[in-house]
Amino acid sequence: MIHFVLLFSRQGKVRLTKWYSPYSQKERTKAIRELSGGILPRGPKLCNFVDWRGLKVVYKRYASLYFCMCIDSEDNELECLEIIHHYVQILDRYFGNVCELDLIFNFHKAYFILDEVLIAGELQESSKKSVARVIAAQDSMVDAAKEQMASLSNIIAQATR
């Protein structure tokens, strides 16, 4: 299973974390510090798998962001690389040429999409289309609700005039 997902920039700033195993607050910060310290200095030609505390950490660098996933030692690392790529592709399709800024300003959407793809540390949805459809549906619901809120306030405003 995937124990946690971690996204951090080249400067070491954390953009997204999702934990599927119980880690206390202290352990979390410690893990983040260790991993970013271990992965950032690695050169480009080195392989994408790191051993950490008996677990494997698979990472992939996309532009200025590092996507890391910590898996058990028996898991298939190549498969994990594929999962990372799958997630990035969905983000790309949703945001249209996603960049780090998109994730900074729309981090809630990034979390929604991640929750669609992974559940309890396992891959849940392998179809990009389904995820896109579902997220689109959620967005339209949000828009409709906003509209409703806007029209309600109009009525109240008129009524109290």
Add this chain to the structure above:
Amino acid sequence: MSDILAQVATNTESNKNAGNAILYECVLTIMAIEAIGGLRVLAINILGRFLGNRDNNIRYVALNTLIKVVAVDTQAVQRHRTTIVECVKDSDISIRRRALELVCALVNESNVKTLTKELLEYLKVSDPEFKPDLTTKICYLVQKFFPNKRWYIDQMIKVMVEAGRFVKDDISRALLLLISNAAELQGYTVRSLYNAFQKWDGQESLAQVTVWCIGEYGEMLVHHMNELDGEEPVTVTEADTVDVLELVLKDFRASSTTRAFALTALLKVSSRFPSCTERIKALVLQYKGSLVLELQQRSIEFTSILSKHENIKASLVEKMPVLDEATYIAKKVDAADVAFSTDSKSVPATVLPAVPVANGPTKSKSGTNALMDLLNLNVDEASTPSAPQTRKSAGDVLLDLLGGNSSFTSPLVASPVQGPSGGADALLDLLSIGNATSQTTSSPLSTLEPFPQRNPEAASQKPSNPVPDLLSQNTVSSQKDSYSSFTADFKKSSIPGAGFDLLGDLGIGSASSISTTGPVYPPIVAFQSSGLTVSFEFSKQSTNLPATVIHATYTNTSSNTYTDVIFQAAVPKFMQLQLEPASGNVLPANSSGTVTQVIRVNNSQHGQKSLVMRIRVSYKINGQEVLEQGQVNNFPPGL
């Protein structure tokens, strides 16, 4: 299921990472179900293909899985050996590590030579953080699969030259073990080491091994003994060998252990090449004030041997007997038993002269016995006369002096004895050594007396000796009676060491309380003559029946005052005797005062034989010496 697996494996295209991920998962599944035959071959082929992939990730994954496969099926993996060896030189460190592990798993007798050669080549260019692992692995391989000893020695020398810093101690010890076992290769070894040493760059293991071999086999180096075919002759003079040793000693990179090796080797060389003795003496003397205790001790001891004990030097530093591998391995596991384990490891029994199992008419020195006995406080054996004697020979006193670590060579039986003797030496050395050796004369077998008998008179005889000599290290007289010998005549012996005294005190002091909880025996008059009465009172602890404590009381029944009263006792071999200092050495006349002394006796055949004792009292009347002796036969039975 195997059909599905085969189908998936063959139909998946592997140019995309997703395809590779699927293939990898197939391989994992095949391994997990432990398929045999075609399916497993298919899996291994997939892995082989992965190995050739340019993508680091894929190769890493393949190496990782192959390590697990090789445990199951070595043959199939052998085909990919060359690719794997290439991976050892990859730029990615995780791949290098995995490849190295895999290579080690693949080695067998047939391919060990080529593989080792490649690994050695790589060792020269590998980066420093990888070198320790690589060195350890190479040494392990060489040790496990060497086809012949000469090749082993060659490879080890190469490794030590390249990466001597990372060669661990136990590997170099194992090498020394092998060298000592390979008599025909010793000359070759020492010559190759000498040649290799020319390129010495501070590597500790190379220094240690070279220094030890030069010490042991120096004459083979100089005199070209045992040359093997194809060896280039190299001229080495005696001075050259000392040069090498001096170089090691003076180099600031050498650790104390290496310097200790070098000092010992210098001593050996001085015995093999007497011409260099002066120079060696000067070299050794420089360490007299060294801050490292071990070096200082050795320097002083060796200087003493070199200057005052030329006669025994040769027997001291004879060739070491062949180290027994099985004992060595057992000892390694059991390192705690040896009293001075770290030291003993670093001084591989430099001083043992003869083969330890010599059971002949060995000459035991009561002096050394006493020393050993001192430390028998810690060891429980003590009462077997046979054990120490099996290893005594001419140089024995000095053997003990120089902390002979005979743990390697002696049979395990004798090992507890050597522990204390090693300890004894250190103590000896601590408190001024050397003179013990010059007086001990040969004697027949004597019993182990746990504590040598004290002699209060000795103190008065030797006013210059600051510490009263309580443990007289005396020679035994050569009486060949069934009793053990008397303790010697004090006039003859110059008391060896203040050291013994302090410790004798310690030892006896600790056990000075007499308990009367045991059975009670009536006192006896042990000896009576016209001028002297000796009476004994007994007490015994119920917990320790063979041991008896005797309170001896001496009374002067004549009308003259006796001065310088010395009491000596001797017991048969099955008993042990300890005399504590007497309360005084002047007996006033007409029984107006007494002198008391505590004697401890241990009857190893308690219940079967009762105690007997011979006593001898010497004293002076107005400067005239008088000697009285007699036998005490009237001990109460059951003692």
